[in-house]
Amino acid sequence: MSGIEVKNVSVVYGAGTPFEKKALDNVSIDFGSDRVVGIIGHTGSGKSTLAMLLNGLNKPTEGTVLLGGEDIWARPKEISKVRFRVGLVFQYPEYQLFEETVYKDIAFGPKNMGMDEENLDRAVRNAAKFCGIEDTMLEKSPFELSGGQKRRVAIAGVAAMDPEVLVLDEPAAGLDPAGREEIIGGLLEYRKQRKSTMLIISHSMEDIARYADYIVVLDHGKVHMQGTPAEIFHDAERLFEASLDLPQVTKLFVELKKRALAEETDVYTCKEGVRRIKAIIEKRLTGEANA
Amino acid sequence: MLKDITLGQFFPGNSLLHKTDARFKILILIAFLVAVIAAKSAWSFLAVVVVTAAFVALSRIPVKIVLKNLKPLIFILVFTGILNIFFYKGETLLLHWSFIKIYKEGLIYAGFMMLRLVCLVCGSFVILTYTTSPLDMTDAIEKLLSPLKALHVPVHEFAMMMTIALRFIPTLVEETDKIMCAQKARGADMESGSLLKRAKALVPILIPLFVSAFRRADELAEAMECRCYHGGEGRTRMKQMKSRFSDWAFLLLMMVFAVGVFFINGYGVRV
Known part of the structure; x- marks a missing residue:
């Protein structure tokens, strides 16, 4: 699988x-x-500009964007091919729907790629399934x-193009918690199956901590930090410099540590948090029983 | 690319033209336009050009910006020029080659026409659009047209519609940009192919754009109702327009100039 890189x-x-x-x-x-990269940063830190660079909607003033080791601007006339390989989902993508039926709308991208009928149908139904769209919905008007x-x-509509890299700009903004879970969960499943790369741009520390294997922090157009979630959230001070925050569950453990109730603060997801707290309670109970 | 549109843009500033009351500016502009259109002789054109230049200087807007906005007009300028050179019938024949006849008067007339267009555009830009905020402009139009209220013309509603339309131009431009990017990301090709193909390629942009425009209109109407908007009846303004002595003087000067042009028309080369 080809990786993506900016230089x-x-x-x-x-x-x-x-x-x-x-x-x-x-x-x-x-x-x-083949991994999930989270991109976080304050408003105006350059996240969306970066997203538009990756699929060639924006041309870098300097430097290169490499997809599978090749400069995407090597042949500017074929830039549309890059757009099929790097799928970009904008913020509030629901405002781009235009077709008569849901099916046709999802098929818009793959059709532009020149997919034949059979593959098109498969791609549309597959993408719909992973995004939690029921078959009955396909014939409705969007x-x-x-x-x-x-x-x-x-x-x-973007996932159906089966891109090697899928870039999502705030995919869950304005959705209820259950909806967030379903959409991102489905996409992760999809990604795992295709072994593609997924980039999630988000404001939500919780989402990033939960889903990302690797995190990039942007601040004022520069890379402020990059590393694994553990590396990033370990250095809270530096995160604060970029006007960002720790995930809430990590903050909880920071407070617990202050009160000498927990020993470590390397907890980034709720699931892990629950496990740790259970362990702490059990330890205390057995400690009391022994005493 | 859509963000490059500057036609009819307001440049905030503090020049004499910025400070002049918008109602007076509209009247001054009318006087100016009369003068430009009435100019017929070399001397009156010289006067018009000088006044136009004076307005540009008064507005303190960089000449570069004013000239930049003439760019879209180049085609029309050249077109009028050529048309007048070839089709104007005068007395002194300069060139005769098969059916093409070029007269000296034709050349002069073409020059005058082009000059007139340039003055018209530059003048109206610096007098009104560049130096008047859209809000002031619609207020002024409402005030100037208010006598029509007696004839039951919904002047306030017109002005409100204009204000809203102007207010939403940048919003819709931004929205169009966003939708275009989103559809391009899905492989929509808007730059190549036949005319029909390109027209068809607009559908994925226009439909979402209309949908969002209607949605915005609904939201705005609701927000206005929530703030008890009920039309122009008994509505007062935060900024009252006050005419000053200088406004009157300015207008008077322009009217004198317009009348003067009719007099100067008698002197110099004319067509």
């Missing part, structure tokens, strides 16, 4: 005008392949659906 990229908007702004400043990140369902259809 020394800078993006400058409005060069030469008084509104000149450096959205990304000499950024180098190896996103690798405008009849609820907000959460629309979001699923839009994400399925």
Whole structure:
């Protein structure tokens, strides 16, 4: 599987005008392949610019974007091929739906790729399944659906192109907790099956801590930190510098440690938190029983 | 690419033109337009050009920006120029080659026409659009048209619609940009193919755009109702428009100029 990487990229908007702004400043990140990378950063840190670089919607002012070791801008005329290999789901993707039926809307991307009927049908149904869209919904108009369902259809529309890299910009923004779980859970399942790379851009420390194998922290257009979740959340001070926070469960353990109730703070998901707290309680109970 | 649209953009500033009351600016612009269109002789054109240049200088807007906005007009300028050179029938024949006849008067007339267009556009930009915020402009239009209320013309509603339309232009441009990016990410190709193919490629952009425009309109209407908006009846303004002595003087000067142009028309080369 081909990995995706950016090397020394800078993006400058409005060069030469008084509104000149450096959205990304000499950024180098190896996103690798077959894993989930979380990208976090404060508003205006360059996350969305980075996302649009990866599939060639934005051209870097300097530096290169490498997909499978090749510069995606080597042949600018074939940039649309890169867009099929790197799927990008924008924030609030439900506003891009336009077709008469859900099926047709999901098929829009694969059709543009030139997929034949048989493969197209398979791709659409497969993507729909992973995104939690029932068969009965496929013949409905996308405008009849609820907000959460629309979001699923839009994400399925990108997933159906079967990209090697799937970039999701705030996929769960504005959804209820159950909806978040279902959408991201389905996509993770899909990713695992395809062994593709998934990039999740999010504000939510909880989501990132839960799903990501590797985390990139952006701040003011620069890479502030990158590493495994353990490495990132271990250095809370540095995270605070980028106006970010720890996952709430980690914060809980920081407080517990202060009160000498817990020994470690390397807890990043609720599941792990529950396990640790149970262990702590059991230990105390057995301790009391012995005493 | 859509963000490059600057036609009709307001540049905040503190020049004399910025400070002039918007109602007066509309009237000044009308006087200016009359003068530009009435100009017929070399001397009156010179006067018009000088006044236009004076307005550009007064607005303190960089000449570069003003000229940049003439760019989309180049085609029309060249077109009018060529049309007038070839089809104007005068007295002094300069060139005769098969059916093509070029007259000296034609050349002069073409020059005047192009000059007129440039002055028209530059003048109206610096007098009104560049130096007047859209809100001031609609307020001024409402005030100027208010006598029509007696004839039951819904002046306030028109002005409100204009304000809202202007307010939403940048929002819709941004929205279009977003939708275009999203569809491009799904492989939509908008830049190549036949005309029909390109027209078809607009569907995935226009439908979401309309849907979101309607949604926004609904939301805005509800928000306005929540704040008890009920039309223009008995509505007062936060910013009252006050005319100053200088506004009147400015307008008077422009009117004198417009009338003056009719007089100068009698002198110099004319067509």
